Amino acid sequence: MVKSQSSTLIRCPVPDVFGFVVTDFVRNYPRWSPEVQELTPLSSGPLSVGWMARQVRIDQGRRSEADFRVIELEPDRQVCFKGIKDPFVINYIFEPQQDYTRLTFSFELARLNFAMRPFEKLIRVAVKDGTDRVVRDLKILAERELGQKKTTD
Template structure:
């Protein structure tokens, strides 16, 4: 198993960050993960457990097509995806932090094919770099495009 995790503090309210990632997933996912060349919903309607999608990615020159499904959706807290035929899971966890959002992004590859095992160390490094880049991209997009929280008026 190859697992990588990255945390970042996004200086925007949790509700906005959650909506940016979950409600606007089809529009925004290719923006924070530019390896995604094509993304489409296979299930109509908003993300919910059981919702499925299809993506075409080009990672380090290698083109892959995968289908995935939402396996967990906890409003304001977490969304997780799992490959339907491919052994991966992606998890976005949202934690409120003083009016901001701590995002924990996790990517897990459940197993490596026999031919890839000699490259496991390199794969781990690439997966961690990709996880860190994704978290940075989400932070940058969210902080650029979403409104900051309104300051709390001082007590009287």
């Protein structure tokens, strides 16, 4: 199993950050995770438990396609995705800290296929770099766009 978790403090309240991540997921996810080349909803409507999508990613030159579903969704607290065929779980946790949001992002890969096992150490490093990058990029985007929204309201 390969697991990593990263956290950041975003200078916006939880409902705004949750909306940026969850309500606007289809629009914003490829923006904070630029490896996502395509994101296609397989379900209609807003994210809810059972909602599904397909992503096409290019990670370090390697193309992959994966379908995933929402397995947990608690408004202003958490959204969790799980691969349908692929053994991954992605979790976003939102915690209020005064007018800020503590965002914790975790990625878990339940198992590596046999061909990838010799590269487990490199994969662990890449996954940690990935979780760090996600929270950094998400923080930059959310603060820039949600902060602009406040000044124009």
